[in-house]
Amino acid sequence: MNPNEPFNAIPPASGVSAWKKKLRDPRALSGVLVLATLTMGILIGTLIRTDVLAQRPAPATDATPLKIPSPVQMANDFTALAKKLEPAVVNIQVEYAAPQASARRGRPSADEESDDPSDLFQRFFGGQVPGQGQAQPRRAPKSGGEGSGFIVDPKGYIITNNHVVDKATSLKVKMLDDGTEYKARVIGTDSETDLAVIKIDAGKPLPFAPVGNSDAVQVGDWAVAIGSPFGLEETVTAGIISALGRDVPGAPRQFQKFLQTDAAINPGNSGGPLLNIKGEVIGVNTAIATQSGGYQGIGFALPSNMAVSVYNQIIDRGKVTRGSIGIQFSRAEDKPLVFKGLGIDHGVIVERIEPKGPAEVAGLKPEDVITAIDGKAIKNGDDMVARIADTPVGNKLTLTVDRGGKHMTIPITIGDRNRVFAGQFGIEEPEAEASASSVAPSEGKFGIRVRALNESEKESLKNIGNSGVAVANVAEDSFAEEVGMEDGDIILSINRQSVSSIEDIRKVQTGLKPGDAVAFRIARVPQQQGRGAAQAATLYLAGTLPKK
Numbered sequence: 001m002n003p004n005e006p007f008n009a010i011p012p013a014s015g016v017s018a019w020k021k022k023l024r025d026p027r028a029l030s031g032v033l034v035l036a037t038l039t040m041g042i043l044i045g046t047l048i049r050t051d052v053l054a055q056r057p058a059p060a061t062d063a064t065p066l067k068i069p070s071p072v073q074m075a076n077d078f079t080a081l082a083k084k085l086e087p088a089v090v091n092i093q094v095e096y097a098a099p100q101a102s103a104r105r106g107r108p109s110a111d112e113e114s115d116d117p118s119d120l121f122q123r124f125f126g127g128q129v130p131g132q133g134q135a136q137p138r139r140a141p142k143s144g145g146e147g148s149g150f151i152v153d154p155k156g157y158i159i160t161n162n163h164v165v166d167k168a169t170s171l172k173v174k175m176l177d178d179g180t181e182y183k184a185r186v187i188g189t190d191s192e193t194d195l196a197v198i199k200i201d202a203g204k205p206l207p208f209a210p211v212g213n214s215d216a217v218q219v220g221d222w223a224v225a226i227g228s229p230f231g232l233e234e235t236v237t238a239g240i241i242s243a244l245g246r247d248v249p250g251a252p253r254q255f256q257k258f259l260q261t262d263a264a265i266n267p268g269n270s271g272g273p274l275l276n277i278k279g280e281v282i283g284v285n286t287a288i289a290t291q292s293g294g295y296q297g298i299g300f301a302l303p304s305n306m307a308v309s310v311y312n313q314i315i316d317r318g319k320v321t322r323g324s325i326g327i328q329f330s331r332a333e334d335k336p337l338v339f340k341g342l343g344i345d346h347g348v349i350v351e352r353i354e355p356k357g358p359a360e361v362a363g364l365k366p367e368d369v370i371t372a373i374d375g376k377a378i379k380n381g382d383d384m385v386a387r388i389a390d391t392p393v394g395n396k397l398t399l400t401v402d403r404g405g406k407h408m409t410i411p412i413t414i415g416d417r418n419r420v421f422a423g424q425f426g427i428e429e430p431e432a433e434a435s436a437s438s439v440a441p442s443e444g445k446f447g448i449r450v451r452a453l454n455e456s457e458k459e460s461l462k463n464i465g466n467s468g469v470a471v472a473n474v475a476e477d478s479f480a481e482e483v484g485m486e487d488g489d490i491i492l493s494i495n496r497q498s499v500s501s502i503e504d505i506r507k508v509q510t511g512l513k514p515g516d517a518v519a520f521r522i523a524r525v526p527q528q529q530g531r532g533a534a535q536a537a538t539l540y541l542a543g544t545l546p547k548k
Contacts, residue, residue, distance in 0.1 A: 078224065080279075089149070147268060148160065214283060325364070326357020450502055454470070495508065
């Protein structure tokens with residue numbers, strides 16, 4: 001071949017002869033057969049695929065395309081109710097300080113065990129937390145929770161459950177309609193009914209939920225719950241009232257006679273409203289009967305009439321006071337043979353008289369049967385308790401009593417239930433607590449409440465001295481929290497001025513102004529390691545007082 005000729009894909013005759021010779025070689029012939037077989041397979045596959053595609057059905061030319069209609073709202077009673085009431089329902093976000101015993105002093109005792117999920121680490125690992133072997137500046141761990149509530153006054157007063165806000169270090173209220181958040185403060189609580197009143201300052205009138213009369217509620221009435229179950233805000237559920245005046249096992253509060261409903265109530269609904277079909281609050285969602293931790297068809301709401309009574313006392317006096325005559329009684333109303341044997345048909349049988357209580361002073365005795373109050377017959381023990389509890393402390397009532405078959409009237413003066421049964425229901429007066437343990441506000445406010453040292457704390461200071469004051473509480477977002485102060489710390493001095501009383505702290509604060517530097521010398525008892533009394537270690541906490 002001439003290298004100067006252009007390339008020709010067809011070989012010359014001599015080249016064809018060479019190929020013929022190669023085909024006579026068995027190995028070459030086998031290769032050609034394999035290649036031919038592959039080529040035929042590809043051709044056949046292509047023909048089959050083409051035939052299949054040709055047989056595929058054509059698009060559905062006879063089908064009519066679907067159309068989305070113009071939006072038309074299908075209004076009903078539930079729709080109108082939800083739109084009207086949702087702006088008055090709020091989500092309450094709560095922060096709690098970790099229990100001091102588990103966070104700093106070792107494992108809590110049996111009666112100190114916490115339900116706080118953040119406490120699981122301490123309980124499973126014996127209270128050992130990395131870095132707790134020695135005193136050091138740190139913030140106490142916190143846990144969070146949330147519940148619901150509803151506005152009842154355009155000035156920002158909100159009803160919720162006491163168990164939602166109890167022991168909270170910080171409260172935030174989130175409006176469900178626009179997501180605005182406000183800091184809230186507790187106005188007052190009532191553990192007997194598990195109610196609390198909190199307040200936000202929005203600077204404008206707020207939408208509020210109208211309150212209905214729960215005495216008008218009947219079994220079978222519609223019931224609607226609004227709240228934030230599991231944090232799912234603006235959740236509306238509906239059902240009916242399935243029972244009235246229900247006592248809940250495990251919640252033996254004498255003043256909790258619940259409305260029962262099958263409207264779905266779950267964790268996070270606590271404190272939210274239960275509404276009738278008119279959009280009036282008829283109850284405060286409080287509890288559920290469950291074996292799973294979630295909704296199983298039975299929820300409980302405190303009747304609105306009881307909630308109103310508690311609310312009015314809290315906004316008037318900051319607490320709830322209930323009347324008492326100081327007796328314990330037998331619940332014999334479900335045992336008619338008892339009454340028949342006593343020769344009466346109704347009443348409350350006195351079992352025990354509280355020493356020095358109103359009943360003892362008035363001359364009531366065990367086995368007396370109280371049949372009427374101020375001439376009105378008593379239905380049962382709950383009726384008697386409700387009527388006496390609603391009577392102002394210091395007022396007088398006249399009891400009709402059957403004593404050994406003889407009828408008599410006994411005038412009696414109503415006492416304060418918390419004082420009459422101080423050992424059982426007594427609650428420390430909030431006013432007394434504030435005057436004894438809080439630091440008077442001043443321009444240089446630290447944000448702490450303090451108290452005198454107890455004997456254990458004095459013992460822990462024996463190598464340092466025995467003077468100082470203990471921190472009872474560190475306020476959320478305060479200057480003291482910012483510098484790392486914790487509940488249980490012992491303040492020894494402030495800016496080198498010794499501290500041994502609440503008055504000493506007041507004097508130091510008086511001389512401080514915003515922008516001044518403050519150095520606390522404190523004692524902190526580290527977690528107990530081994531036997532013997534733990535000894536406090538000292539450290540300094542310092543910062544600059546905020547200018548706001």
